[in-house]
Structures are given as C-alpha cells and as structure tokens.
Amino acid sequence: MKxxxxxxxxxxxxxxxxxxxxxxxFFGVLLSAxxxxxxxxxxxxxxxxxxxxxxxxxxxxxxxxHENKTINNTFILNDSIKSILDxxxxxxxxxxxxxxxxxxxxxxxxxxxxxxxxxxxxENEVTGLKKxxxxxxxxxxxSNGVLVATDLAKYLQVGVGDxxxxxxxxxxxxxxxxxxxxxxxxxxxxxxxxKQFIYMTLNESQELFSAQNRLSSIVIMVEDNYHxxxxxxxxxxxxxxxxxxxxxxxxxxxxxxxxxxDRAGGYFMKSLLYIIITFGILGTILMMVSERKRELGVMIxxxxxxxxLSIILFFETLFIGIxxxxxxxxxxxxxxYYYFKNPIPLTGDAASTMVNMGIEPFMYFSMQPDVFxxxxxxxxxITILISIYPVVKSYTxxxxxxxxx
Amino acid sequence: xxVIEIKSLTKxxxxxxxxxxxxxxIDINFKQGEFTAVVGPSGSGKTTFLNMLGGLDRxxxxxxxxxxxxxxxxxxxxxxxxxxxxxxxxxxxYNLIPVLTxxxxxxxxxxxxxxxxxxxxxxxxxLLEAVGIGDRxxxxxxxxxxxxxxxxxxxxxxxxxxxFILADEPxxxxxxxxxxxxxxxxxxxxxxxxxxxxxxxxxxxxxDKARRIVTIEDGKILSDEYFDRE
Numbered sequence: 001m002k003x004x005x006x007x008x009x010x011x012x013x014x015x016x017x018x019x020x021x022x023x024x025x026f027f028g029v030l031l032s033a034x035x036x037x038x039x040x041x042x043x044x045x046x047x048x049x050x051x052x053x054x055x056x057x058x059x060x061x062x063x064x065x066h067e068n069k070t071i072n073n074t075f076i077l078n079d080s081i082k083s084i085l086d087x088x089x090x091x092x093x094x095x096x097x098x099x100x101x102x103x104x105x106x107x108x109x110x111x112x113x114x115x116x117x118x119x120x121x122x123e124n125e126v127t128g129l130k131k132x133x134x135x136x137x138x139x140x141x142x143s144n145g146v147l148v149a150t151d152l153a154k155y156l157q158v159g160v161g162d163x164x165x166x167x168x169x170x171x172x173x174x175x176x177x178x179x180x181x182x183x184x185x186x187x188x189x190x191x192x193x194x195k196q197f198i199y200m201t202l203n204e205s206q207e208l209f210s211a212q213n214r215l216s217s218i219v220i221m222v223e224d225n226y227h228x229x230x231x232x233x234x235x236x237x238x239x240x241x242x243x244x245x246x247x248x249x250x251x252x253x254x255x256x257x258x259x260x261x262d263r264a265g266g267y268f269m270k271s272l273l274y275i276i277i278t279f280g281i282l283g284t285i286l287m288m289v290s291e292r293k294r295e296l297g298v299m300i301x302x303x304x305x306x307x308x309l310s311i312i313l314f315f316e317t318l319f320i321g322i323x324x325x326x327x328x329x330x331x332x333x334x335x336x337y338y339y340f341k342n343p344i345p346l347t348g349d350a351a352s353t354m355v356n357m358g359i360e361p362f363m364y365f366s367m368q369p370d371v372f373x374x375x376x377x378x379x380x381x382i383t384i385l386i387s388i389y390p391v392v393k394s395y396t397x398x399x400x401x402x403x404x405x
Numbered sequence: 406x407x408v409i410e411i412k413s414l415t416k417x418x419x420x421x422x423x424x425x426x427x428x429x430x431i432d433i434n435f436k437q438g439e440f441t442a443v444v445g446p447s448g449s450g451k452t453t454f455l456n457m458l459g460g461l462d463r464x465x466x467x468x469x470x471x472x473x474x475x476x477x478x479x480x481x482x483x484x485x486x487x488x489x490x491x492x493x494x495x496x497x498x499y500n501l502i503p504v505l506t507x508x509x510x511x512x513x514x515x516x517x518x519x520x521x522x523x524x525x526x527x528x529x530x531x532l533l534e535a536v537g538i539g540d541r542x543x544x545x546x547x548x549x550x551x552x553x554x555x556x557x558x559x560x561x562x563x564x565x566x567x568x569f570i571l572a573d574e575p576x577x578x579x580x581x582x583x584x585x586x587x588x589x590x591x592x593x594x595x596x597x598x599x600x601x602x603x604x605x606x607x608x609x610x611x612x613d614k615a616r617r618i619v620t621i622e623d624g625k626i627l628s629d630e631y632f633d634r635e
Binding site (some may be wrong): 299 | 494
C-alpha cells in the first residue's frame with residue numbers, strides 16, 4: 001500500500017508536468033471518443049437508412065431464389081418457419097413480399113418494372129412505405145390498386161385514378177396479366193427505385209403471377225444493428241435448407257466495404273493521435289526516472305527490492321494514464337450524449353446530397369459503450385507498454401553509479 | 406566479538422587498458438559497538454571499501470563476512486534483504502525519500518521488514534525523539550534543515566536495528582554546529598544501542614570522536630589505531 005502512496009505522491013512532485021502529460025491523454029481520449037462516436041453514429045444512421053428503406057436487417061428466402069431470382073424459386077411459408085420467426089425474441093417485426101418483373105403499360109407506352117407484393121400494414125411497419133406516397137392514398141388489404149413510383153408514372157404518362165396494364169410471365173410459365181387502378185404515386189429518394197417500382201398488395205401480386213400463397217422473401221427487423229448478431233446466429237442455426245437467412249451486410253456488401261474503408265481511415269487518424277500521446281508520456285517517464293536515479297539507488301540500498309521499486313514506477317505511469325483517461329471520458333461522455341440527443345444539422349450541398357439519397361441531413365453520434373471503453377483500453381495498453389521502460393530500469397539500475405548520480 | 410570480518414578484499418576497475426586497484430587486498434575486522442573512522446585522501450579507496458562492506462559494490466575478490474554470512478555469496482535478492490536487516494546507511498546528501506515525511510522515512514524500512522504498525526509507530530517516535538526532532542515527525546525533508554535531515558537519516562539507519570551503520574562523509578554538507586551535534590548524536594546512539602558505526606570521512610571532527618581510525622591509502626590499510634575517548 002505504501003508503495004502505491006509513494007507512486008501517487010511522486011506524481012505530484014512536479015504537478016505541472018503531471019497535469020500536462022495527463023492533459024495530453026485527456027485531449028487524446030476526448031478527440032478520439034468524439035471522432036469515434038461521430039463515425040459510429042454515421043454508420044448507424046447509414047445502416048438504419050438502408051435497412052429501414054428496403055432490405056430490412058435480415059431476409060429469409062430459398063437457396064434457389066438467392067441464386068436465381070425467378071418466381072419459380074419462391075416458397076410457401078410453412079408453420080415451422082413461421083413458428084421459428086414468431087418465437088425468436090429479438091425479432092421486432094417481419095413482413096412478407098412477392099417480387100417479380102413485369103411489363104407495365106399505359107395507353108401507348110410500355111416499360112419493364114419491378115412488381116412488389118406487400119402486406120400494406122406490415123410493410124409500413126418495417127420500411128415506412130406510406131411516407132413515400134406523394135399523391136393519392138396508401139394501399140389497404142382490400143384494395144386492388146397499385147402504387148407507382150413517380151418517374152415510372154411520368155414515363156407511362158399516368159396519374160392517380162388512371163389504370164395500367166401489367167403483363168408478363170407468372171409461376172411456372174403461366175401468363176400473368178391484369179389491369180390495375182393507380183391509387184397513389186410514390187416518390188423515393190433513390191432515382192433508380194423511382195424508375196421501376198410498382199407496389200400492390202401481396203394477395204393481388206400472388207393472383208397476378210398465379211403464385212397463390214407464394215413469397216419471394218420475408219423481411220425481418222430487429223431493434224438495431226447491435227441486436228442483430230444473436231438473432232442472426234439463432235436463425236442461421238434453426239433455419240435449414242432449402243431456406244436460408246441473410247443479413248443486410250451479406251445482401252449489401254458494398255455498404256459494408258464503404259463502412260470498413262471509412263473505419264480504416266478513422267483508425268489511422270486515431271493511431272496518429274495515440275502515437276503522439278505515447279511519445280509525450282514516454283518523454284515524461286524517461287525524465288521522471290533519470291532525474292531520480294540517486295533516489296532510486298538509495299531505496300534499493302536501504303532494502304527495497306527491485307520488484308517493489310518496479311511496482312512504484314509502474315503505478316506512476318499507470319496513474320498518469322488513469323488520470324488522463326478518466327477525465328477524458330468524464331468530459332467526452334456528456335458531450336457525445338448531448339450530440340447523440342441533438343444531432344448536428346447539415347446545411348448546403350452536403351445536406352442536399354444526403355436528402356437526395358434519402359438520408360436525413362444530420363450528423364449523428366453514437367453512445368455505444370465500446371466508443372468509450374475502447375479509448376480507456378487503448379490508454380491502458382499504452383501505459384503498460386511505456387511502463388516497460390521504468391520496470392526494466394528498476395531491474396538494471398547500477399547501484400553504485402546511481403548513488404553517485 | 407567480530408561483527409564484520411574482511412578477508413583479502415580487492416576491487417579492480419577496468420579503465421580501458423589500465424586496471425586500477427581501488428582496494429588492494431584489505432584484511433580487517435570490526436567488533437560490536439566500535440565507532441570507527443576510515444580516513445584517507447581522495448581516491449584512496451575508502452568509499453569503494455565502504456561500498457563493498459555495505460553490499461553495494463561487488464568486490465573483484467575477497468570476502469565480507471557479516472554475522473557469519475558471506476555477503477557476496479548471496480543472490481541479488483537475498484543481498485537486498487540482508488542490507489535491510491543488517492546494515493544502516495547514512496549518506497553525504499542525506500538521501501531521504503522526498504515524498505515521505507520524516508516519520509514515514511523512518512517507518513518505511515520497518516514496513517519493508519514487515520513489522521506491525523503499532524511497533525513501527527512506537528519505534529519511529531522513539532527514534533525521532535532520540536535524534537532530537539520528535540516534533541518534526543510530519544515534516545517533509547524539504548521543510549527540514551540539512552542537519553535535521555541528517556538526523557532523520559540516522560534515525561532511518563537505526564530503524565531496522567542493524568548490526569552496524571555505514572556513514573559515507575555524513576558531515577560533508579553540514580555546518581559546524583550541525584556537525585558537532587550530529588556527531589554527538591551518533592556517539593550517543595553508539596553507546597545507547599551499542600550499534601557499530603563506520604565512517605568514511607575527511608572531517609577532522611569526526612576523527613576526533615572516533616575510537617578507532619583506519620587510514621587507507623592506495624587501496625591498502627596504512628594504519629589502524631585505537632583511541633580511548635569519552
């Protein structure tokens with residue numbers, strides 16, 4: 001105990017030096033936590049936008065559909081799959097879809113389109129489809145109308161109340177054809193979706209493609225991305241061939257790559273920051289040891305074992321790290337929490353670009369615990385590494401030379 | 406009874422191609438309760454001799470036997486424990502631990518010995534009172550004068566109840582009155598606790614107090630005289 005008290009008091013022999021060294025750690029932790037919180041916040045926002053826009057956190061389909069997205073590879077939801085989904089506690093919602101391609105025609109114009117049959121209320125819970133209705137009304141289970149994406153509607157020169165003809169190939173090559181009134185016009189943030197999407201009720205789509213009770217996929221939602229891994233693990237374990245489950249990350253690897261690339265940039269910046277801090281602490285520790293050579297020699301001479309001396313020097317290094325890390329976290333947590341609750345609004349071109357991409361123009365922050373404990377862990381590792389020097393020094397200190405110092 | 410037996414003690418420093426014999430085959434014994442000054446000109450080898458005697462500097466050859474233990478046959482760890490339990494040190498520059506109070510400096514060595522708190526507190530108080538600074542028990546070294554710091558150093562040296570105390574130029578940084586009172590104090594401690602004191606010194610006042618004076622020159626004992634002093 002006395003050794004730790006000596007270490008603590010040694011720190012305050014030159015208070016300004018300790019304050020400055022701990023201060024460098026404080027600012028390092030603060031900046032790093034702030035930067036990480038902002039990075040994680042933007043990833044969470046991106047992922048949330050992607051999954052809540054269309055893909056969901058998870059999708060269930062058949063292995064054949066995964067390989068070849070044709071209506072012949074769709075499936076009928078059986079009780080066993082339904083029971084697995086209903087019993088998985090991590091799932092907040094799931095909704096059924098039947099997707100296929102068809103030609104859409106107005107009076108004189110025809111265009112290829114993607115037909116998506118959905119459960120109107122379920123789809124709205126999962127992806128908030130209703131909010132993209134620009135004109136007209138949203139689907140209900142009893143309606144036989146369709147929602148047409150805005151650019152497609154313009155191309156076909158149709159509007160709410162007009163009718164369009166859908167025709168193509170149904171299940172097992174059956175002719176698929178139908179006439180549908182337009183209930184509403186959808187305007188998505190994505191131009192690609194605006195050019196080709198048509199939504200109708202699941203029943204109508206199954207009727208159109210002669211694919212009674214058949215589904216192309218089930219879209220599954222969980223609380224957030226941090227709750228995904230256990231649900232994914234459970235479902236992958238329980239759902240057997242010919243069905244398969246895929247996460248948003250597996251369905252959209254390009255987004256994962258983008259996040260990984262950005263994360264690597266963040267790691268680089270933080271590494272630079274921590275390298276600078278490391279040399280700052282090392283300089284202080286070198287000074288603290290070299291200017292006390294005689295004192296350390298005296299302590300060994302009068303009977304302090306070198307192992308105990310190394311404990312004193314180790315704790316001196318550790319205390320500097322702890323002071324910096326704790327104060328850094330104590331300040332960074334409330335700051336990040338403030339911005340977590342009050343995201344920074346973006347303006348100008350950046351904001352317009354985000355709005356066009358269907359992303360809310362805000363800079364979000366994350367309050368995930370690892371944003372903060374990672375910084376403390378890094379500082380701990382740095383101090384452990386730096387403490388190697390004084391510990392080695394305490395074992396190699398020449399007694400007579402240090403007493404003459 | 407011999408507390409310390411020294412046999413053919415030699416220390417050779419390798420200075421490149423030149424080898425310097427700092428201590429050259431010294432044989433000497435010290436008895437319990439002696440008050441000895443080791444004297445000699447600068448570079449005569451007295452500090453090297455004291456360092457080897459105190460287990461601080463390994464001799465090139467020879468033996469230092471303290472209480473029947475060949476000091477330089479001990480492992481480095483055992484040697485540190487041996488010093489703690491058997492040898493008290495008083496240095497020229499006092500060398501107290503600056504972040505500990507006078508009391509804590511004295512107590513520190515007893516804590517290393519694993520003595521119980523009650524015993525430590527009692528002995529710390531007793532020793533600081535014995536050296537005349539019982540009222541400065543809570544003062545840090547920086548708040549004490551040189552003479553007071555050297556008194557704390559003497560109390561610290563006595564704290565572990567050592568076989569003997571080695572004092573390397575203990576009066577070199579003290580003014581005349583502090584030197585006189587410190588010597589008086591060490592003389593009292595010598596008598597009171599029957600602790601052996603061995604000084605390396607240039608100081609005539611120390612020599613005047615010593616009951617045995619060993620003169621070293623060129624690493625060899627030139628003379629070894631006993632004096633009858635009160």
